[in-house]
Structures are given as structure tokens and as C-alpha cells.
Amino acid sequence: MSLTLHYHPLSSFCWKVLIPLYENGTAFEPKQLNLQDPQEVAAFRALWxxxxxxxxxxxxxxxxxxETTIIIEWLDHHHRGETRFVPEDWEQAHEVRLWDRIYDLYVQHPMQRIVFDRIRPPEQRFAIGVAEERELLRRTMAMVDAYVADKHWATGEQFTLADCAAMPALFYADKVEPFEGRWPHALALLERLKARPSVARVLREAEPWFRYFPKE
Known part of the structure; x- marks a missing residue:
């Protein structure tokens, strides 16, 4: 098979790439990584x-x-399907790429730092850093909520690269900073994303792994 994806079903950034693969029914071989196996980790690092x-x-x-954005743009060009993830129109493409970056850098990254701090031994936890990440995440979510108030998908009526970034970012951010009662438009977007068949498939496959998500 031409395409092989090295991934893990619990990883939010892996979801970002699985969504467009499933969206267009792109044939690929999934290769789930066992990060507890030193030989497998070494082989993966030899690759990347x-x-x-x-x-x-x-x-x-x-x-x-x-890099997820690069992978999706590659798929959009070399393995094109019915759904196009980057619009042909330059202005629209600019908006899609901007929000792709916002979701990755200012929703996913602070969310991950908060979650990763939970799995550290108590004496190694960084309360000040976590507080800073929460403050950034809250500011970003307020911006997201205002932006998507009049939109069906992340940047408008078309499902794009920005939605591939938004879905995992919002899904896990809601577990770290619950949206209910604070960011209703972001919550509504998340629910629409979860109902999309490509996303629903990703969530079904990840469900057995959710028990490993570190809680407070």
C-alpha cells in the first residue's frame, strides 16, 4: 500500500490526520506505535x-x-478526494491556515501541557506554568467562541483543514476547561464535528483508550 500512517489512537494530533484520511476514504495502512517498546521507538525515530x-x-x-498540517496539505494535493481541505481561493485559504495554527498552538499546546503536568510526580509539577497555560487557553477559547458564533464549521460553510485541527483541540480542551456555560458556540461546533462520520469513526476507535486519559 502506498500510504502508511504511524500513529496512536489516543493522540489528538493523530486524530487531526485520521480525520481527512477517513473523510475521503483514502486507502492507507495504519501502524499503531507502542511507545513502551524501545525497539519500536528506535525504529520510529530512525524514520523521524x-x-x-x-x-x-x-x-x-x-x-x-x-507535522500534521504538512501531511494534510500533501494529501490534499497528491491524494485528492471529494473534500478539499485547503480552499483554492487565496483569501479563504489564508483564513483556514490561520485558524489551523490557532487551534494547534493556542488550544492544543496549552491543553497538552496542562494534561502532561498531571502525570508528573507531585514534586515535579509546575503550578505556575499550568496557571499560565490555563489563562492562555481561556483567552483563546473566548476568541474561538466569538469567531464561530455565525459559522457552521470552523471557518464557514466548508469543512476544511481548520476543522481537522479544531476537532481534537476542542474535544480535549473541553475536558480541561469545560465549555458548558462559558463558550456555547465552541461547544456547538464541537458537537457538530463529533457528529460528522469521519470524526465519529476516529472517536469510536479511540474510545478503548480513553481510560488512560489523566484526570485531575
């Missing part, structure tokens, strides 16, 4: 030394692709 998931191998084009 940074060691961050996901990584897509495109044998037909002889390319190893990392």
Missing part, C-alpha cells in the same frame, strides 16, 4: 528523529511526511 506522531510514509512518492 524528532519522534513526534503522526508520521505518514508515502511510498509512491518516496516521502516521509511529518
Amino acid at each position: 528523529p524528532v519522534g513526534k506522531m503522526p508520521v505518514l510514509v508515502d511510498e509512491h512518492h518516496d516521502r516521509v511526511l511529518a
Whole structure:
């Protein structure tokens, strides 16, 4: 098979790439990573030394692709399906790419830092850093809520790259800073995203792993 995705079903950034693959019914071989296996980790880092998931191998084009936005744009160009993830119109594409970055950098990243702090030993936890990340996440969510108030999907009427970024970011952010009663428009967008078949499939496959999500 031309495409192989190295991933883990609990990883929010892996969801971001699974969504467009499922959205267009793109054929690929999923290769789930066992991060507890040193040999498997070493083999993955030989493929991509940074060691961050996901990584897509495109044998037909002889390319190893990392970074979720880059992977989705590659799929949009080389493995095109009915759903286009980056609009042809430059202004619309600019807006989509902007919100892709906002969801990755200012929703996902602070959410992850808060969650990762939970799994540290108590003596290594960083309360000041967590407070700063929460404050950034709350500011960003207020901005997201205002922006999506009059939109069906993340940037408008078209399902795009921005939605692929928004769904995992919002799903896990809601567990860290619950949206109910604070950000109703963001919550409504999340519910619409969860109902989309490609997203619902990602969530079904991840469900057995949710018990490993660290709670307070």
C-alpha cells in the first residue's frame, strides 16, 4: 500500500490526520506505535528523529511526511478526494491556515501541557506554568467562541483543514476547561464535528483508550 500512517489512537494530533484520511476514504495502512517498546521507538525515530506522531510514509512518492498540517496539505494535493481541505481561493485559504495554527498552538499546546503536568510526580509539577497555560487557553477559547458564533464549521460553510485541527483541540480542551456555560458556540461546533462520520469513526476507535486519559 502506498500510504502508511504511524500513529496512536489516543493522540489528538493523530486524530487531526485520521480525520481527512477517513473523510475521503483514502486507502492507507495504519501502524499503531507502542511507545513502551524501545525497539519500536528506535525504529520510529530512525524514520523521524524528532519522534513526534503522526508520521505518514508515502511510498509512491518516496516521502516521509511529518507535522500534521504538512501531511494534510500533501494529501490534499497528491491524494485528492471529494473534500478539499485547503480552499483554492487565496483569501479563504489564508483564513483556514490561520485558524489551523490557532487551534494547534493556542488550544492544543496549552491543553497538552496542562494534561502532561498531571502525570508528573507531585514534586515535579509546575503550578505556575499550568496557571499560565490555563489563562492562555481561556483567552483563546473566548476568541474561538466569538469567531464561530455565525459559522457552521470552523471557518464557514466548508469543512476544511481548520476543522481537522479544531476537532481534537476542542474535544480535549473541553475536558480541561469545560465549555458548558462559558463558550456555547465552541461547544456547538464541537458537537457538530463529533457528529460528522469521519470524526465519529476516529472517536469510536479511540474510545478503548480513553481510560488512560489523566484526570485531575
